[in-house]
Amino acid sequence: MNNRILQADVRNRGLVLDPRTKLLLLITMAVFVLGGAASSYFPFIVPCLCAVPLVLLILSKKFRSAALYAVVYSAVYAINILLADRLSGILYFLVLGTTGILTRFMPSVMMGIYVVSTTTVSEFTAAMQRMHVTEKIIIPLSVMFRLFPTIADEFSSINAAMRMRGISFGGKNWTKMLEYRLIPLMTCSVQIGSELSAAALTRGLGGEVKRTNVCNIGFHLQDIIAMLLCALPYVGLILGWFGVKLI
Amino acid sequence: MFKTNNKLKGKDLINVGIYSAISAVIIMVVAMLGYIPIFIPLLSVLGPLILGIPFMLFLTKVKKFGMILIMSIIMGLLMLLTGMGYYSLVVGVITGLIAEFIYRSGNYSSASKAVLTHGVYCIWIWGNFLPLFFDIEGYFATRQDYGQEYIDSLTALMPTWMCPVLLVACFVFGILGGLIGKAAVKKHFIKAGIV
Secondary structure (H helix, E strand, O other), rough: HHHHOOOOOOOOOOOOOOHHHHHHHHHHHHHHOOOOOOOOOOOOOOHHHHHHHHHHHHHOHHHHHHHHHHHHHHHHHHHHHHHHOOOOOHHHHHHHHHHHHHHHHHHHHHHHHHHHOOOOOHHHHHHHHHOOOOOHHHHHHHHHHHHHHHHHHHHHHHHHHHHOOOOOOOOOOOHHHHHHHHHHHHHHHHHHHHHHHHHHHHHHOOOOOOOOOOOOOOOOOOHHHHHHHHHHHHHHHHHHHHOOOOO | OOOOOOOOOHHHHHHHHHHHHHHHHHHHHHHHHHHHHHHHHHHHHHHHHHHHHHHHHHHHOOOOOHHHHHHHHHHHHHHOOOOOHHHHHHHHHHHHHHHHHHHHHHHOOOOHHHHHHHHHHOOOHHHOOHHHHHHHHHHOOOOHHHHHHHHHHHHHHHHOOHHHHHHHHHHHHHHHHHHHHHHHHHHHHHOOOOO
C-alpha cells in the first residue's frame, strides 16, 4: 500500500482550506452522499457533491488521486446506468450492489483521503482548540489521526509476512488467520504508542499549562465559498421538510 | 489537585487514541461484510467477538475514570462521520458510562468485571441497527441503489422482534469476545511483557 498519499506535505499543496471547513465538508458528504438525507427532495444534489472531492484534490495538487477517482467513479456510474436494466437474477444483484456501494462510498472516502492528506496534526489540533473542544477528546482524536497511516502500513507488512508463511485465504494455515494478524498488529501498535506518548510528553502534552501552537489557521475567501456551498443542501433539506419542492 | 493522580493525563489519552484507532480499523473491515444481507445481523456477533482482543488489552491500561467513556464517544463520532446516524453515539454515551462504573467497581483490576465491561461496552454496535427498526422507510429510501433484492432480504431478516435479540446478541457475544480477549492477552501479551 502506498502510504505516502496519506501524509501531508506542507510545502507544496496549492489551495489551503481551514481544517474546520474541511470538517464541515466531510460532515456534509456523510449526511448527503453516505446518508442520502436529501435524495428524495432533490436527487441532483448527490452528483454535484460527488464532484467536490475531485475539485479539491485537483486544487491541492493531488493529481494522481484525482485522476483515479474520476476514472473509477465514472466507469462505475456508467456500468450502473447502462448495464443494470439488462441483467437479471443473481448477476443483476451483484452488479447493482457493487456499483451501488462504490458510488455511495467512494466520494466520502476520497473526501476523507483529501482531509487526511492535506491536514497536519498540528493544524487539526489548532482547529479543534479554536472550536473549544475539550482536550480529552482532542488528544485521542489527533493520536488516531496520526496512527491511521501507520496502522495501514504495519498491517500490509504483517499481511505480506503471513502470506509468505501460508497464513491467508487459500493457504494451508488459514484457520490461524485472525489471531496471527491481530496479535502482531496490536503488539507493534502498543510499541508505537508508547514511543508516541514519550515523544508527546517531551513536547509538553498533558501538562498543566495551556499549549501554544504555531499553525496559522483562519477563514479566508476560499473557506467562505466552500461553506456557502455546504449550506445549500442543508437549506434545501429544511425547505423540503416544510413541503417546498425545489424541482 | 493533581496529587490525587485521578486526573486523565496525556499518556492515558494517547492510549485511548491508540486503541480507538485499532478498534476503528477492525470494525470498518468487519462492517464491509454487511453488504451481504445475512451478515447484517451477524455484525452484532462478529463485531464484539473480534473487538474483544484490543479492548481487553486496552482495559489493562485503564486505571482512571473516563477512559472507557471517551472511547465509546469516539466510536460514536466515527459512526456519525461514516453515515451510520447518531443512534450509536447516544447509545454509546449511556453504555460507556455504565461500563465505566462496572469496571470501577472492580477497582480497575478485576478480570471477571473486565469481561462484563466488554459485554456492556459492545452494546454501542446495537445502536447502528436502530434506524432499521424505528425508521425503516427512511433507511431504505436512502439505499435504493443497492437494489430491491437487497432491501427485500434485509427486511425479511429484520422483523421487529429482532431488535431485543440483537441487543442480547451484542451483550452475550461481547462477553464471549471478552473471554477470548482475556485468553489472548494471557497467551501473548503477558508472556511478552507488554502488559
